[in-house]
Amino acid sequence: MHADNWAQKAKKKGYRSRAVFKLEEILKKTKIINYSNVLDLGSSPGGWSEYIIKKYPTSKVYAIDIIDMEPIDGVTFFKDSIENLYNLEEILKLKGCFKLVISDIAPNLSGISAVDSENILNLNMLTVKIANDFLDSSGSMIMKTFQNSNLKTLRKNMELSFKLVQTYKPAASKKQSGEIYLYGVK
Numbered sequence: 001m002h003a004d005n006w007a008q009k010a011k012k013k014g015y016r017s018r019a020v021f022k023l024e025e026i027l028k029k030t031k032i033i034n035y036s037n038v039l040d041l042g043s044s045p046g047g048w049s050e051y052i053i054k055k056y057p058t059s060k061v062y063a064i065d066i067i068d069m070e071p072i073d074g075v076t077f078f079k080d081s082i083e084n085l086y087n088l089e090e091i092l093k094l095k096g097c098f099k100l101v102i103s104d105i106a107p108n109l110s111g112i113s114a115v116d117s118e119n120i121l122n123l124n125m126l127t128v129k130i131a132n133d134f135l136d137s138s139g140s141m142i143m144k145t146f147q148n149s150n151l152k153t154l155r156k157n158m159e160l161s162f163k164l165v166q167t168y169k170p171a172a173s174k175k176q177s178g179e180i181y182l183y184g185v186k
């Protein structure tokens with residue numbers, strides 16, 4: 001399906017972004033059954049948080065992004081970088097209590113590929129650390145990354161602390177974008 005058609009489908013279903021279809025597709029392939037506490041990193045405009053809450057209304061979602069997000073019932077939002085997550089008391093209290101950490105973070109690109117790849121790797125490595133610190137012993141993570149020379153390093157890093165690591169390229173993800181998703185189970 002063309003990107004515009006995914007956007008139309010999102011509008012029709014009342015979702016705020018077409019990114020929901022990527023999450024939906026990945027979740028269908030996983031065995032995640034418990035969505036009680038979910039941490040959404042790089043959440044704005046809020047499609048993923050909205051999807052979790054609509055599908056699992058008893059979930060508690062904590063979302064963080066450097067840009068604002070229109071409020072969603074059941075979602076606690078923090079306007080901040082994930083680099084400051086460890087300063088957020090309300091989230092710190094929940095260390096070890098999350099069932100799922102999702103990250104759709106896409107950093108601003110400088111256009112200099114070496115700089116961009118390094119920046120993405122640093123944010124992805126931090127995401128893996130956050131998942132390790134905040135997930136409970138049977139939790140899962142889903143993280144966007146990009147197909148570049150650092151992908152192997154990142155995957156190996158995840159394999160150190162996750163029993164199962166898989167990559168997904170959802171149909172709703174533009175082929176030319178280079179984005180890819182890593183799924184890990186503790």
Ligand SMILES: C[S@@+](CC[C@H](N)C(=O)[O-])C[C@H]1O[C@@H](n2cnc3c(N)ncnc32)[C@H](O)[C@@H]1O
Binds near residue numbers: 016041081
């Ligand atoms: C593709 S969008 C996320 C879309 C979202 N999953 C949805 O369904 O609506 C990527 C987001 O990552 C955010 N982002 C980039 N760097 C970040 C950082 N250091 N900390 C938190 N969010 C960040 C951007 O502001 C942007 O809103």
